[in-house]
Amino acid sequence: MIIMQPGATREQISTVIDRVHANRMEAHTNVGTRQTIIGVVGDRHNVPADQFESLPNVQSVEPVLKSYELASRQFHPENSVFSLGGFTIGGDEIPVIAGPCSVESRQQILETAQAVKEAGANALRGGVFKPRQSPYSFQGLGEEGLEYMAEARALTGLPLVVEVMAESQLPLMSKYVDMLQIGARNMQNYSLLRAVGETHIPVLLKRGLSATIDDLLNAAEYILFGGNNRVVLCERGIRTFETATRNTTDINAIPVLKSLSHLPVVLDPSHSTGHTSFVSAVAKAAVAAGADGIIVEVHPDPEHAFSDGQQSLKPEEFARLVKQVKAVAEAVDRTLV
Amino acid sequence: MIIMQPGATREQISTVIDRVHANRMEAHTNVGTRQTIIGVVGDRHNVPADQFESLPNVQSVEPVLKSYELASRQFHPENSVFSLGGFTIGGDEIPVIAGPCSVESRQQILETAQAVKEAGANALRGGVFKPRQSPYSFQGLGEEGLEYMAEARALTGLPLVVEVMAESQLPLMSKYVDMLQIGARNMQNYSLLRAVGETHIPVLLKRGLSATIDDLLNAAEYILFGGNNRVVLCERGIRTFETATRNTTDINAIPVLKSLSHLPVVLDPSHSTGHTSFVSAVAKAAVAAGADGIIVEVHPDPEHAFSDGQQSLKPEEFARLVKQVKAVAEAVDRTLV
């Protein structure tokens, strides 16, 4: 990692980058408000630091102690903030993403989209390719579902967050969605991470069921490395011995991720608890702990949902949640969008 | 569990209790604002429900589906609220317990007590018998430590919360402390739980490192069964695969415990994270999720603490935490004491 002096010129920065390339490595540049930092990635074993330290206006060359670099706060000391639809994520405002687990029908998604929009949601989630434990469970509507999602966006203005399960789905996905979700079970599907890294679509990267925080940041690094900087990390509960809830919300992960990385962090209290009765409490906890957003499952008729019914809120329950989360957000000097 | 009609007289209740005793079982009575519930504990296999259903003003006899009964919300539908020192726990107000991991010296504990009192703490914690992983680590000051704690109480008015490690320490402890703490490693030390159940000292029961929520409530049942009703449950992090933090705060446990039990629930963000940088975020999360209190490690000089220095806040950091937690408490319609 090469840190430039505050006054370094564009030309001087280019000189450093050329030297990086001459060493057959890649340079990723973070132009901060105060100074520019150049992340150097590739095989670093044989490159002496003094090759760079002697260049004009290079302040220092610092080793990267973690296996990830572009995802680290060391490389990018300020929070990453980027916009999606009409709001930003990673800054002061806290977006709420909501919608059903699966898109089940045109009517279901249009109805849900309007209801969550009214209740205060800023983006619409909905799965069309579903990673289900059993091959005999509902696998999603595929492209038909994407068309309904697009219609819901036209109706409400909400940007779309949809899970991508395979590289081969990317061309189709990229025609419809505003944010790609990588599901927990694919968090270490490195081929998919690489492919997504080569798109320019923002990514919501869910933590794997037994992924450590270090694993999660390395998975993000695969995407960043491809040139896609708009990655949001999502805590969605980890697998532990406790069976009273579907997963264990690792609330510690929020301040830990915020300290190690500049990327926005959101929490999914629906998956992290697995029961509607606990979603609201944990959503509030997330925001109190510093989360940059929440993503919540909402269904107009949870009892007849094709999937995740027991953890999906009804629209009116979701509306109450938004109101409560708003109060907590203000208590920690943030606002909902 | 025998549920009396709202208008049942004292005499009718006595008749039921006598019948319970005649069946060689014990009766625990919860006189609620609306109606009285009689918990029947003992060997229930051979007692037909209709023996009780036919008694005057018995509304119904309901089976207890859990292995615990007195700890369940079914038995005691309203929150348990009880007072300690000058505040209540389990009601609207949220007490903050603070102090060092170990009492190290007279000066250290007096200084800490004054500092945490000033910053807003309502009770003083401090260990004098320490359950340490290695027999070669500092084991605590014993009775000398209790005397310093008592002096700190005289100075500040703060009630004392001290861990008891063995039945044999109870006579000594009961002379000094206002609340007994059962540590995580002793949560299933049933002999100790029984002994503590026979005192009338309030108890802070910490969840074991790998105890399920069900285990914790059964451990509480041992204490309640002995006749000691003033039990506070404490989430202090569980052991999982994640190593970025000392433990994993199971934030889900807060709403889950509140739904299953009437007992107050507090969270210990110092042990549940293990690092000072994360204590404040998790303390706020706890209160947002519905915790009835927090217990925080504070030390005047954490770098030289005999134990737990890396997770102990300095008094000024603790003062900031209290201020932040206060704002979150108000956002969820609670107040600090």
Next chain:
Amino acid sequence: MIIMQPGATREQISTVIDRVHANRMEAHTNVGTRQTIIGVVGDRHNVPADQFESLPNVQSVEPVLKSYELASRQFHPENSVFSLGGFTIGGDEIPVIAGPCSVESRQQILETAQAVKEAGANALRGGVFKPRQSPYSFQGLGEEGLEYMAEARALTGLPLVVEVMAESQLPLMSKYVDMLQIGARNMQNYSLLRAVGETHIPVLLKRGLSATIDDLLNAAEYILFGGNNRVVLCERGIRTFETATRNTTDINAIPVLKSLSHLPVVLDPSHSTGHTSFVSAVAKAAVAAGADGIIVEVHPDPEHAFSDGQQSLKPEEFARLVKQVKAVAEAVDRTLV
């Protein structure tokens, strides 16, 4: 699941299968030594059992209680046994698969192949596409590695076991390898499982780091459902709180899997322990517990291995392991190949 009478004719079986198809479901037939069982997969909600029970020589229609069916022992009461290279797996003989974590060079793999062959290995493992936690770690030699592997097979006669990481690698892989490995991190990459299920190449399916036994059998079901019956289940350690070893070998999984499923089960003591000193003890334990094979990492120069050096045995250590495992195999009435 439709169970035919022992004497059912081919024609009667066809009639049942036609009826299954008429209901828009798929039939998977297991012709056992005693009687034929027809697994019916698809949406079973609306098909009345009596449609099938009344057909000639149908013994009974039994519900499937698990979410998987083709992988269950209920569907296929006898052990699945199939041949690979010159040996069988799933029967009395126990094959040993060995080789380096990564193919690093032509010399390394040829040397290792000869050494493991001599020491008693029956198949050669070696990764050419490596799922690495960090994008900056060695990612494998790709097709070049496959060519070296093929050369090693020509030299030693050992069939090749190679990990496939993405659907897009399948056409290349299928030209070279004898058995596809699905790695732990891809165990729930359902797109890949489906794609592999449509090949006719035997599969070694590794259990995910936090996959339950139920998850593993459902993952196998995805492959079987595609028509590929030759699936071997591989226990390779799970993620727990214990850090003394890289993973925790779930030795219980061996008898549990053998009781729930007809598929062969192998154990990978290299990954499940992570340290050469423990590989041999755990390999013996696996065979004593009923494993149908073991897969072991061997490297000619572990200290300079590109990956997994600390858990790779030297050829002479591996030779000792084979000798010890042989003795244990005989003690449980099995033999090495």
Next chain:
Amino acid sequence: MIIMQPGATREQISTVIDRVHANRMEAHTNVGTRQTIIGVVGDRHNVPADQFESLPNVQSVEPVLKSYELASRQFHPENSVFSLGGFTIGGDEIPVIAGPCSVESRQQILETAQAVKEAGANALRGGVFKPRQSPYSFQGLGEEGLEYMAEARALTGLPLVVEVMAESQLPLMSKYVDMLQIGARNMQNYSLLRAVGETHIPVLLKRGLSATIDDLLNAAEYILFGGNNRVVLCERGIRTFETATRNTTDINAIPVLKSLSHLPVVLDPSHSTGHTSFVSAVAKAAVAAGADGIIVEVHPDPEHAFSDGQQSLKPEEFARLVKQVKAVAEAVDRTLV
């Protein structure tokens, strides 16, 4: 840790020990076959090594890198072997401990004792004080149970292994039992460990449900530190996310413990699996992995057992297990007693 030269005299060793005492520390001496090692325990911070290095025939003073010392193989390079009843543990022969979870009646324990004796058991287990999750479960027969156990010993010659739950039970226990068991839930009940360390009764120390291997060895250190050297470590399964079995047998723990410590290691396949169908496979695995013994629950009528019925073998199943374990023991160059 002070290592004496091979030829050091008793007098020279005494001189070293006196110097240790002069520094207000304790000395624990291990007289090995080759040379004597003196473990120095207490506050080591202020004692310069050269005080000891200059004494006659001191070979070296070596730091202890672990938090435990007396339990480490560094302090005691040879296996600890000690005798119990008519057999040894820790050496070549492998004892089998068997019996019911709880002593339920005189007839039950006498019958079981004779049956397990006949089937090849070397010691009799049976609980009389039971640590039960719920206070309403059967808590054991207490002294009455001990009397029945003593009668069973008189009848069969089998030494008795009985769990002690509290310091206050020790005087009673010490009149009856040959080996004290510390249960998993009390593994970090340090008051109990200290008390047991001051007896001279051999101890079977069970690993806690979420205790690391390091925790277990530190718990053993508490007992050794008190002067009681006859400690046997017992792996009995740990708590993980897997629910197919009651616990997860950490088979890795066997070779890991044997490498870190000189103490004998046994495995309890009844608790570590929780189901009779898996006990035998895991018992064999334990011996194959290097365990020094096994402890198995056996009940004449498991379906009506007061506790642990689903994991208790019938006498005839146990007899088959012993036969199978014997074959595996011989395959790894050990023998049953």
